[in-house]
Amino acid sequence: MTEIKTLQPDEAIELLKKGRTEWNLWVRMNPEHNISFEGVNFPTFIKPVWKSNPTQVIKEINFQEYEFPKGDILFTRANFGDYNVSFSGAKFRAGQVSFEYSIFNGPQINFTGTRFGDSHVIFSGAQFGGRNVSFNDAQFGEGNIIFSRVSIKKGNLSFDDAEFNKSKLSFGAARLGEADITFINATFEKATINFWGAKSEKGNTLFPHAKFKQSPALFDEMEFGDGIVSFVDAEFEDETIRFQRTKFGKGGVSFVGAKFGKGEISFAGAKFGEGDLAFEEAKFGESKIDFIGAEFRGRVIFSDLLSSEKIKQFSFRGASFNKSLELNGNRFSCIPDLTNTKINNQIVLRDSEWEFSYETLKDPQASSKINRLKELAEANKDHSSALMFHAHEMRCKRKHSNKNGAWLIDFLFDKFSNYGQSVATPSWWLFWTYYLSTLIYFKQVHSENSLTEYASFLACALFSASQVFSFLPSTKSVQNRAIQLFTDGSKDAVIPDSIQALAITQNFISVILIFLIILALRNRFRI
Structure with a gap:
């Protein structure tokens, strides 16, 4: 050589x-x-x-x-x-x-x-x-x-x-x-x-x-001083982005409009100064985002994220926030982990959607994560978000409980009213209970009744409505006329047992459904 x-x-x-x-x-x-x-x-x-x-x-x-x-x-x-x-x-x-x-x-x-x-x-x-x-x-x-x-x-x-x-x-x-x-x-x-x-x-x-x-981009233990840190519109493909134990000064830190792939994004143990940390309109793939143990002295903004439903993990566990944490305008399929966090200001959750899959709710830590989100929503007087997290928490607990009587009641409460959040669902069931009951009553009208077919149907509709609103005094007269509708009208005639059983059943179901509607309205307009 x-x-x-x-x-x-x-x-x-x-x-x-x-x-x-x-x-x-x-x-x-x-x-x-x-x-x-x-x-x-x-x-x-x-x-x-x-x-x-x-x-x-x-x-x-x-x-x-x-x-x-x-x-x-x-x-x-x-x-x-x-x-x-x-x-x-x-x-x-x-x-x-x-x-x-x-x-x-x-x-x-x-x-x-x-x-x-x-x-x-x-x-x-x-x-x-x-x-x-x-x-x-x-x-x-x-x-x-x-x-x-x-x-x-x-x-x-x-x-x-x-x-x-x-x-x-x-x-x-x-x-x-x-x-x-x-x-x-x-x-x-x-x-x-x-x-x-x-x-x-x-x-x-x-x-x-x-x-x-x-x-991969690694900024571990770097000190950024008081200048601005900007990754605006940067593109990261499926690799690790790491700022572990990094210190940021008074300047803002911006990832606005940045695009992330499937990689890990870790700010574990990072310390942020008075400047805002902004990820507004950032786009994520199947990312794992980690701010475990981080300290924030400025605002933290994760608003209006793109493809936020693809995020696989989003953790702030053990972090502390001196100013607001903004998670509004997103659609999450993972459960953000805010357990053991210290938040001295507002957390903003409005206009976000939370759609947790069966597999997500099976996670042993899911219940504690959702409970923490509920606590934070309640502390910020965000009643609708608190109720929504309560619903997810109950579903999570149901996944890990035995299928007994309590499980069935919880399941029905979920399906018929979304845990007191939905007005439409119990209203829909109430209407069809009323309508189907009316049809059944109409089929049971006595053949010797003197009313025309149209008048008989209207009378059945009124009788069905009286079972829905049985608590109103005016319904008593309608119920008293039922004997003429379902019998031959003789002095000793008695309403058939089948009609009475149906009326009792309808009345019981209607009372429950009306209660669920009132509960949902109360939750919706709660101050």
Whole structure:
């Protein structure tokens, strides 16, 4: 195996001074070569260029559109001073590109459009003291992209429209100062994103419209400081999104309009500052959402979620809320877990639908979860939601109870009135009880009755109505005329037992159904 030669720092500096054309020609003649600028102090070799105006001076180290051979390209511990640095449009091939512990104090550090190929790109321990560091539109391939322990004081570090294909991006323990970190419209394809232990003070962290395609994003134990954290309209495909034990400052955290697949979304143990956490109109697949033990000092908004019925697990167990929790406008098929939570403000549940399947209610923890939701609804004077959760709680208990007399009564209460919530269901049953009873009475009219067929039907209808509203005094006269309707009218005639049995049965059923209607109306208009 032939050993790859290395262009040493002194030789590399001399080649750089000859300009881009000579450099690229040398690279084409030496397609496999290591190049070392290790420890180079560039201001010593690259002098400022004075313009015609003597007050204007250009300090720039220019690798714009330079090509690099296959091999290790080393800028380890290089010092770029206060010069602008440009690698815009540069092309690297497979190998290692290292800026480890390099110093960039110039106002503009430009890697826009740089093609890193499948190289390992290392900026570990690098220091950026300027205003703007741009990796916009850069392309990273199948390699480690390491910004661990990087130090940035202020300004902007941007990866807008950058592409990461099978890359392993790491900002572990990075110190991001007051800089804004932006990945606007960046694309991650089968990549890994890791910000474990990174720390930001006041800068914003922005990932709007970023696309995570089969790419887990890990922000465990990161400190975001007081800037805004935005994943607005970001897309996550079927992979883990994790912010476990992460600390957020005063800035808002927004996932508004974001799209999630089947992966796990975990904020377990995270601490949020005064800013709002917003997931409004976010779209979820068969996700598992975990905020176990999280602390919220601002509002928590999960309103008007899209495809919320697909969520498989939604847990806030043990979390604490200083301001409101908003879950309105959703359709849940899983039971949000708010057990052991501490809520100091309002929980908003209005306009949400809760459709729990048989399998969901079979969960041993289902009853306690629903009971907690009922408690919170009652505490917020949301009577309709409290009644609805009570109904689900009773169904859940019924799933785990023996089928005895109490089980049957509970089952009938559910089916005939939805546990006192429905006016329509008992009204529907009351009407058909009345109508069918009328038909049966009409069939039993005595053949020697002097009334016409139409008059007999009306009399049966009135008699049936008197059984429905038997508690009204005016129905007594109607009931007294029944003997003329169902007998031959003789002095000793008695209403047949079958008619009396039907009347008693109808009366009993009607009283129960009317009670259920009154109960539902009372629950609906409860203050």
